[in-house]
Amino acid sequence: MARNIILSCLIFLFLSHSSSSVYGITESPDVTRKHLFESMEVLTGVPWTYLAAMDQYEKNIHRLKKDSSSDKRMTSIKIPEPLWVGFSNPNLDDEHLASILFFQGIGRDGNGDQLAKRTDDIDVLYSIALYLARNGTDEDSIREQLWRYYKHSIPVDIITHIAKIFKKFDRIDLQGSAFPIPLSYNYTYRSTWGDRRGWGGLRIHEGTDIFADYGTPVRSTCYGYVELKGWNRYGGWRIGIRDLHNNYHYFAHLSGFRKGLKQGDIVQPGEVIGSVGSTGYGPPGTSGKFPPHLHYGLYKFNGRNTYSYDPYPLLKKWERQAKEKRKLKKQNKRNATKQ
């Protein structure tokens, strides 16, 4: 009974938020969604950041599959029918709580209408939050349940890392990218993705090489989580950053890392992470076997596999945006001095 009262209050709060005008201030859908995740945290103890991260992860996957079946929903988590209704339940569309409970399905009623609907945002979030909280609401317990849900270690890591990004900024509307080299430095690059490679056997070139002098700053291209920092005989000193869209950004041949940067740090677009070098093609410390450059690679996880794709068009776009921003800044400065 008490639970129902709490639920009704939360849902009322959520609905009044999503009507998007509180005290005449229009609230963005992202802010509304964040409120919804926070409500679920109050109710289930699962940190809102995990619910938001799982939602973000599923949005990325469904977008890749061009799956639009949930377009009318506000959130993107899609729970498979057999899990929702129970694996031995003969009725895959079952919405009745009693029979779902009997067949040990995970579907629950979050909005108090006595039905557990797979297509209702609140029912889905409430059900998945209870599922994640089964063994506790600390990080390890949630990760264990995420593994049980996806049966794959990469989604577990991606969701954990996205959750840490959301926690750091206390926001889910994190947009923006940056060109990895500051425009004020000399650099040059062309499209070389897919070219054949000599060193280390037959490989294709999985990235774009940006040639620049030793020590040129290298910046993060995205909001992300530093998943990797260290040496590899091909890439030399390198950094791997996971962003919010299932992309893994790979920066190689660095001469060094920004002081204090460590695995697990959260970075934002334009933040310096290291500097251009020519490390790699040998044991740790090997340098100078080729001209200094930044090797920048992009990898995508589609729910099953990770694959490399050409970063060149994106680099061009980010470079253009940086140039426009610089031009605007100069104009504003000129206008300010005229006044």
Ligand SMILES: [Zn+2]
């Ligand atoms: Zn390269």
